[in-house]
Amino acid sequence: MKPYLREQKAFSFDDVPENTSFEAGYLVTVNSGWRSIRPVIDTGRCVGCEQCYLYCPDGVISIQNGKAVIDYDFCKGCGICAKICKIGAIGMEAEHK
Amino acid sequence: MANPTAEKLSRDEYFYGHKACAGCGGSLAVRAALKVLGQNAVSVLPAGCMSAVGFNFPQLCFSNNSIISTFAGTASMLTGIEAGLRAKGYSDFTAVGFAGDGGTADIGIQALSGAIARNDNIIYICDDNEAYMNTGIQKSGLTPFGARTTTTPAGSNIHGNLRPKKNMFEIAAAHGIPYAATASVGYITDFIKKVEKASKIQGTKYIHVIAPCPTGWGIQPDETVEIAKEVVDCGLWYLAEYENGEFTLNHKPKDFSSVEAYLKKQGRFKHLDLDDIKTIIASRDKKWAYIEKNFAYR
Ligand SMILES: Cc1ncc(C[n+]2csc(CCOP(=O)(O)OP(=O)(O)O)c2C)c(N)n1
Ligand code: SF4
Ligand code: SF4
Ligand code: SF4
Ligand SMILES: [Mg+2]
Numbered sequence: 001m002k003p004y005l006r007e008q009k010a011f012s013f014d015d016v017p018e019n020t021s022f023e024a025g026y027l028v029t030v031n032s033g034w035r036s037i038r039p040v041i042d043t044g045r046c047v048g049c050e051q052c053y054l055y056c057p058d059g060v061i062s063i064q065n066g067k068a069v070i071d072y073d074f075c076k077g078c079g080i081c082a083k084i085c086k087i088g089a090i091g092m093e094a095e096h097k
Numbered sequence: 098m099a100n101p102t103a104e105k106l107s108r109d110e111y112f113y114g115h116k117a118c119a120g121c122g123g124s125l126a127v128r129a130a131l132k133v134l135g136q137n138a139v140s141v142l143p144a145g146c147m148s149a150v151g152f153n154f155p156q157l158c159f160s161n162n163s164i165i166s167t168f169a170g171t172a173s174m175l176t177g178i179e180a181g182l183r184a185k186g187y188s189d190f191t192a193v194g195f196a197g198d199g200g201t202a203d204i205g206i207q208a209l210s211g212a213i214a215r216n217d218n219i220i221y222i223c224d225d226n227e228a229y230m231n232t233g234i235q236k237s238g239l240t241p242f243g244a245r246t247t248t249t250p251a252g253s254n255i256h257g258n259l260r261p262k263k264n265m266f267e268i269a270a271a272h273g274i275p276y277a278a279t280a281s282v283g284y285i286t287d288f289i290k291k292v293e294k295a296s297k298i299q300g301t302k303y304i305h306v307i308a309p310c311p312t313g314w315g316i317q318p319d320e321t322v323e324i325a326k327e328v329v330d331c332g333l334w335y336l337a338e339y340e341n342g343e344f345t346l347n348h349k350p351k352d353f354s355s356v357e358a359y360l361k362k363q364g365r366f367k368h369l370d371l372d373d374i375k376t377i378i379a380s381r382d383k384k385w386a387y388i389e390k391n392f393a394y395r
Binding site for chain 2: 022023024026031035047051054055056058059062063066074077078082084
């Protein structure tokens with residue numbers, strides 16, 4: 001399990017918790033709007049070594065079928081993964097061309 | 098291609114969707130540690146960046162049980178959580194705290210010292226970004242000599258912070274704690290190993306991890322990991338453990354990389370002159386002479 005994006009809905013008073021505790025892993029907004037550049041995986045070159053997965057501060061890289069895959073909803077475009085990938089399988093591209 | 102470090106971790110993410118700045122080293126430390134400890138970690142976060150970016154109701158970015166403590170009370174809340182869950186009959190959990198450098202070396206040191214003295218069964222992780230970042234970069238007891246912060250400005254007379262960093266690792270060790278370690282997010286495998294080791298030891302565990310802050314250090318978001326590696330490579334930080342009353346050095350750089358290069362990459366050290374850099378190198382060499390003498394190397 002990981003925190004996941006909930007369906008956007010307006011809160012009614014009944015939904016507002018009476019104390020300061022609330023469900024864990026409850027996300028209502030994405031972080032994709034923070035990016036000016038985005039990492040793009042060259043799946044032909046990626047060898048699935050998982051170094052980018054280990055070092056991503058946001059945990060948005062997973063390895064699927066032996067290749068790195070990015071959750072662009074929550075990637076902030078920091079570029080750490082591109083520097084970590086020794087074989088250059090991650091390029092940073094402008095978000096708006 | 099199997100990665101042995103990745104294989105040790107839960108595939109789940111426990112710190113996700115948080116609002117830390119892009120490239121935040123602290124968020125990498127919290128994420129990695131929770132992937133070691135898993136769903137049954139109960140985490141405590143005092144005031145500081147990691148709580149501020151993780152709990153923005155209703156955006157709640159921890160998928161394990163987590164709570165914000167008072168600024169000074171990370172360790173005392175960990176003590177209470179551990180005792181409370183144990184009293185209710187739970188045994189399969191880890192009480193873990195993530196506190197900043199300010200929350201650890203200054204305001205939370207009394208609670209931490211008390212917990213270590215009682216040998217409470219908790220893990221305390223200090224994510225050290227070397228200043229009070231969440232309130233806008235003020236000097237803490239772990240800000241290094243020469244660093245510019247808003248409370249230690251750099252001018253022609255005074256070149257940033259006048260005092261050296263407190264030695265929290267050896268302060269924790271001096272209590273006779275069962276396990277203490279230093280780490281850096283630039284050596285993530287070493288950090289992960291230490292969290293894993295701590296999770297298997299009974300009593301209080303203290304891990305001090307260097308976690309660069311691009312915003313406060315004046316570096317680019319993509320430089321966090323390399324600068325966290327470089328601080329170890331140039332000898333201004335070291336990877337070590339304290340266990341059974343003995344210090345062990347885990348990593349010995351063959352030749353130190355350039356201290357000046359490390360400093361000059363960061364906005365907070367840009368103003369330092371050659372004399373300042375000499376002072377920093379001399380204190381590094383003194384520290385390493387002490388390490389050579391008192392730490393075993395394994
Ligand atoms: C008792 C108390 N004093 C002051 C504050 C204000 N405050 C909130 S976060 C923070 C800075 C925390 O610095 P640090 O512990 O180094 O964590 P960082 O934000 O750098 O991760 C301060 C001073 C507070 N919340 N409570
Ligand atoms: S570091 Fe590079 S090669 Fe390794 S998994 Fe990531 S993208 Fe693929
Ligand atoms: S750019 Fe940063 S946040 Fe995005 S996948 Fe790479 S390391 Fe993760
Ligand atoms: S200010 Fe620094 S420590 Fe705080 S979230 Fe941003 S990068 Fe992380
Ligand atoms: Mg701090």
